[in-house]
Amino acid sequence: MGGSIRVAIDTPAFEDQLAINTYWNEVGGVKFLPGTHRSSDRFARMSWNLNAAPKESDSRMAAATALSLIRTISVPLGLADPEKPNIAATIWRTVADIHARRYYFESSFNPAIFWADIDKLNLEPGSRPSKLDLSSRPTYAGEVSDKFVPAEPFKFLAH
Numbered sequence: 001m002g003g004s005i006r007v008a009i010d011t012p013a014f015e016d017q018l019a020i021n022t023y024w025n026e027v028g029g030v031k032f033l034p035g036t037h038r039s040s041d042r043f044a045r046m047s048w049n050l051n052a053a054p055k056e057s058d059s060r061m062a063a064a065t066a067l068s069l070i071r072t073i074s075v076p077l078g079l080a081d082p083e084k085p086n087i088a089a090t091i092w093r094t095v096a097d098i099h100a101r102r103y104y105f106e107s108s109f110n111p112a113i114f115w116a117d118i119d120k121l122n123l124e125p126g127s128r129p130s131k132l133d134l135s136s137r138p139t140y141a142g143e144v145s146d147k148f149v150p151a152e153p154f155k156f157l158a159h
Contacts, residue, residue, distance in 0.1 A: 050069055110138075116148070129153050132149075
């Protein structure tokens with residue numbers, strides 16, 4: 001991985017993730033990558049593809065590349081395995097562009113990508129919380145910062 005960790009998962013253990021990377025770097029992903037929905041297989045695909053993908057300087061192309069990489073490891077809607085309850089469908093894909101101060105979102109339930117420009121949100125000290133209402137699975141497309149509505153603060157379950 002060139003000395004830096006760019007992909008991490010919850011299982012298997014970190015040392016095993018490093019071993020997986022070493023193995024797939026030697027095999028080379030152009031000819032074959034593991035294709036199951038297991039966490040370790042998804043990790044191998046993302047790690048190899050991320051290192052193989054072009055490094056884009058244009059922020060839109062970088063976000064598009066990141067979303068395309070995430071799609072390669074997404075679990076399809078409706079997929080379930082009673083023997084592996086920790087494998088669940090991917091519902092959301094998100095990409096943060098820290099330079100453009102923009103968050104991109106893609107829902108598995110809708111065909112369009114939408115984003116929020118952080119500089120267009122009211123994040124001043126003392127401002128009221130707001131949210132983007134997704135409860136009815138609306139179809140958003142494009143920039144949605146003006147669609148945020150006032151909301152109650154998030155309540156943590158531990159409080």
